[in-house]
Structure formats: structure tokens, C-alpha cells
Amino acid sequence: MVFEDLAGDGRGGDYDADFGAEAESEDGAVGLREDGEMGAEFRQVVAEMTELLGKPNLSDFFPGLARFDLQGVQKQMKGLAKRFDRIFENIIDQRLKMDGHGSGTAEESADFLQFLLKLKDDGDAKTPLTITHLKALLMGMVVGGTDTTSNTVEFALAEMMNKPQVLRKAQPEIETVVGKDNIVEELHIHKLPYLYAVMKETLRLHPALPLLVPHCPTESCIVGGYTIPKGARVFVNVWAVHRDPSIWTNPLEFDPERFLGDSKWDYSGNDFNYFPFGSGRRICAGTAMAERMFMFSLASLVHSFDWKLPEGERLDLEEKFGIVLKKKVPLVVIPTPRLSDPALYE
Numbered sequence: 001m002v003f004e005d006l007a008g009d010g011r012g013g014d015y016d017a018d019f020g021a022e023a024e025s026e027d028g029a030v031g032l033r034e035d036g037e038m039g040a041e042f043r044q045v046v047a048e049m050t051e052l053l054g055k056p057n058l059s060d061f062f063p064g065l066a067r068f069d070l071q072g073v074q075k076q077m078k079g080l081a082k083r084f085d086r087i088f089e090n091i092i093d094q095r096l097k098m099d100g101h102g103s104g105t106a107e108e109s110a111d112f113l114q115f116l117l118k119l120k121d122d123g124d125a126k127t128p129l130t131i132t133h134l135k136a137l138l139m140g141m142v143v144g145g146t147d148t149t150s151n152t153v154e155f156a157l158a159e160m161m162n163k164p165q166v167l168r169k170a171q172p173e174i175e176t177v178v179g180k181d182n183i184v185e186e187l188h189i190h191k192l193p194y195l196y197a198v199m200k201e202t203l204r205l206h207p208a209l210p211l212l213v214p215h216c217p218t219e220s221c222i223v224g225g226y227t228i229p230k231g232a233r234v235f236v237n238v239w240a241v242h243r244d245p246s247i248w249t250n251p252l253e254f255d256p257e258r259f260l261g262d263s264k265w266d267y268s269g270n271d272f273n274y275f276p277f278g279s280g281r282r283i284c285a286g287t288a289m290a291e292r293m294f295m296f297s298l299a300s301l302v303h304s305f306d307w308k309l310p311e312g313e314r315l316d317l318e319e320k321f322g323i324v325l326k327k328k329v330p331l332v333v334i335p336t337p338r339l340s341d342p343a344l345y346e
């Protein structure tokens with residue numbers, strides 16, 4: 001197994017050519033053929049949407065030109081939104097059909113979607129949850145939470161391989177909590193302070209959204225002596241703040257230790273020296289999930305495998321700047337199992 005392209009975007013060529021995963025079902029409905037194909041299409045739409053979100057759009061800078069959609073960004077985005085919608089409808093339909101047959105299958109797989117559908121059915125007359133809300137929520141989660149988290153895990157592993165003493169410290173910590181005869185489970189991840197420091201340090205050096213998301217004041221205001229006019233597009237360069245030598249000692253060094261002990265840094269959004277998840281009312285809605293996904297993925301990778309670079313490969317930590325920060329060259333590494341029982345890998 002080669003661990004590569006965590007972001008799932010190592011694609012090239014013509015995306016539309018791949019958008020052929022549709023088939024006419026017996027009842028004439030157009031649907032996606034197989035779960036696997038749906039998964040591939042899904043990953044592709046997420047990647048395309050993330051890329052498009054980061055594309056500078058003339059219409060944002062010259063609103064008078066917006067109706068011409070000169071770069072076709074709006075048109076492309078509408079197309080992607082339709083593709084997303086179709087995928088979600090398919091998944092929801094499948095789930096509702098399972099429910100309808102009363103086979104018990106849906107109950108067995110009581111997952112987040114199941115929970116949302118129940119919430120919709122139970123209904124709250126004051127703030128009803130409709131299928132449209134539900135689809136919007138799922139879209140927010142996948143667009144906001146997929147590439148951000150996977151890119152952070154990829155950077156963390158790359159940094160750990162670049163600094164083997166970090167890996168050598170993380171592995172025994174996990175081993176003590178989990179055991180070499182066991183795989184990582186969610187209950188373990190709260191007992192790994194060193195790995196948590198690795199996560200914080202990765203988010204300092206490589207914040208997944210280096211300029212946060214564009215903000216726009218509803219009223220003119222003065223910040224630090226500068227007037228920010230109503231409606232201005234404001235980018236906050238958290239990437240630069242996280243590397244500011246007046247705040248951080250050796251800012252360019254990957255050093256998880258700085259987040260250990262009585263470290264005062266947290267990312268609750270109250271400290272404008274360290275805020276990888278943003279701040280205020282629009283702070284990341286998925287911080288808790290990001291923590292769990294990151295910690296679970298990285299702990300599992302580091303606990304279950306030793307990692308090395310392919311023969312002759314050089315470790316490259318360069319970043320590709322965009323609205324979502326990612327590695328310029330995807331990490332390609334070779335895992336070697338390290339757990340005591342091969343059955344744990346089945």
C-alpha cells in the first residue's frame with residue numbers, strides 16, 4: 001500500500017469525461033451505478049468545488065461585472081452544486097427505501113444521516129428541518145471538512161517523517177495507551193497529549209485555510225486605526241500571524257513541544273496569535289469533528305505502521321497556496337505493519 005494523495009485530488013485530465021457514472025434504473029430513474037462509483041464521483045466533486053472556491057473571481061472585485069460571469073465561475077459552481085445535489089438525493093433515497101422495507105438494515109446502520117432524517121420527521125414546527133436544510137448541512141460538512149482535515153493529516157505525517165524524533169516520541173505514547181495488540185479507537189484519542197501537540201503545531205505552520213474565509217463587514221468600522229468600509233472583502237492572513245517571529249520562537253521550526261506543559265495556546269478563537277479555526281460568530285463549525293478526525297486518523301496511521309520514503313525520493317514540505325493550503329507535491333510513503341497480530345489489518 002502506498003499512502004498517497006490523501007486529498008483525493010491527484011486527478012488530471014477531463015473531469016467531465018469521468019462524470020459518466022450514471023445509469024438508467026429499472027424504474028427509469030437516473031442514478032449513480034455503484035457505491036464505489038458514487039464515492040469516486042463524490043470525491044471528485046468535493047475536490048473540484050474546493051478548487052473553484054479558491055479561484056480568484058473578477059466578479060468579487062468588480063461587482064458591476066458579476067452579471068457577465070466572465071470566468072464562468074458561477075456557471076461552474078452551479079453545475080457542481082447540481083452534481084452534489086444529485087449525489088445527496090441518491091444517498092437519501094437509498095436510505096429511505098431501506099427504511100420503507102422495514103428490513104432493520106437502516107436501524108443497524110444508525111449513522112449521522114439516519115439521525116438527521118429522524119430529526120426531520122420528528123419535526124419542530126418553529127424551526128423545521130427540511131430535506132433542503134439537510135442537504136445544505138451535509139454539503140457544508142463535506143466541503144468544509146474534507147480537504148481541510150485530510151491536508152492537515154498529510155502535512156502532519158510529512159513533518160513527522162522530516163523530524164523522526166517526533167515520530168519516535170509519538171509512537172510510544174500511542175503504544176502505551178492503545179497497546180501493540182490493538183488498533184486505535186475513538187476512546188483513546190483524548191489520552192494522547194503529545195500527538196495533540198503535533199496537531200496544534202501542524203495547524204500553526206500549515207493552517208488549512210491560510211486566509212480564513214473572506215469576511216465582509218455589514219457596517220464600516222475601524223480596526224487598528226484603519227477604516228474598513230462596509231462591504232469590503234477582508235482576508236485575515238492567519239498563516240503569516242502563525243509565523244510571526246515577534247510571537248513565536250523559531251517560528252519556522254516544527255516543534256510540537258511548544259504546545260506542551262503549561263502552554264497557553266488554544267484555538268478557541270480568543271487569541272489572535274493562534275487561531276487556525278478562525279474566531280467569532282463564524283468560527284469553524286466543525287472544530288470538534290476536525291479534532292476527532294485528525295487525531296483518529298493520524299494516531300491510527302502512526303500506530304499501525306512504520307513509514308518510509310520510496311527509494312531515492314526526497315521529502316518535500318513545500319506548500320501550494322490557495323484558499324485551502326495543501327502540499328505542493330503529494331506525500332508518497334511506504335507503510336510497514338508494526339502491530340503484533342496480522343489479523344488486526346484485515
Ligand code: HEM
Nearest residue numbers: 141144145148208209212213277278279282284285286290
Ligand atoms: C483541520 C480541519 C479544519 C480547519 C483547519 C478548519 C478551519 C476553518 C476556518 C479557518 C474557518 C473560517 C473561520 C473564520 O473565517 O473565522 C472554517 C469555517 C467552517 N468550517 Fe472548518 N475547518 C476544519 C474542519 C472542518 C470540519 C471537519 C467541518 C465540518 C464537519 C468544518 C465546517 C466548517 C463550516 C461549516 C464553516 C463555516 C462556518 C460559518 O461560516 O459560520 N470545518 N473552518
